[in-house]
Amino acid sequence: MTGIVIVRPDETWPAQYQKTAYTIGGVLGDLAQRIDHIGSTSVPGLAAKDILDIQVTVAEEPELDEVAQRMVAADWELRPPRRDHRVPGLPREESQWVKRMLVEPMYRRRVNLHIRVAGRANQRYALLFRDYLRSHPETARAYGAFKQHAATLRLETGDYSDLKDPVCDLVYLPAEEWAARTGWTG
Numbered sequence: 001m002t003g004i005v006i007v008r009p010d011e012t013w014p015a016q017y018q019k020t021a022y023t024i025g026g027v028l029g030d031l032a033q034r035i036d037h038i039g040s041t042s043v044p045g046l047a048a049k050d051i052l053d054i055q056v057t058v059a060e061e062p063e064l065d066e067v068a069q070r071m072v073a074a075d076w077e078l079r080p081p082r083r084d085h086r087v088p089g090l091p092r093e094e095s096q097w098v099k100r101m102l103v104e105p106m107y108r109r110r111v112n113l114h115i116r117v118a119g120r121a122n123q124r125y126a127l128l129f130r131d132y133l134r135s136h137p138e139t140a141r142a143y144g145a146f147k148q149h150a151a152t153l154r155l156e157t158g159d160y161s162d163l164k165d166p167v168c169d170l171v172y173l174p175a176e177e178w179a180a181r182t183g184w185t186g
Helices: 013-031 062-073 121-135 137-151 157-182
Strands: 034-038 052-058 077-079 100-103 111-117
Touching (some): 013 034, 052 121, 062 111, 137 157
16 A cells, blocks of 8 residues: 655645646636636645645536546546535535546646536535635644544545545535635635
8 A cells, every 4th residue: 555645735836736727728728717726735834645636617517528538638647536525415416526537647747637517516615625724724724634644544545535525524514604604706
């Protein structure tokens, strides 16, 4: 087993994201409604795996495969899963959780590229989770401590994600209340 490695926050992650997003935008053009830095590397001061998570938002579900095809043509690798986990209290329809996932071309900066449809529950989840942690540094620190502890378990990526998903949901549910209270729109 290789396990998960959580590293100290790197203040260059935002610049690394900008460079990578520019490249992705060049491949996708207008097909990408937006390209966002998501996940732990997008939250200042949060320890993370040294892998940038980037979300590309598309207008309609058929565009998921079009984006995936363009990225594969640019040497990105299509990977499972083809959906996100369902979150308690959020819509149960399968269409709310579909996505495509790709990883960077060989020998490039490590990236998980999530392709999701605008307005779907999973697309909103990634943005609200990020913004809530950015606005709540104590919650971000507690989440970081959990991730560091989970990494000591030497889990493979899938098992680590399965362990982390319910913890993320515990952060996300009060984030919904915060979004309603503050008028957050993402």
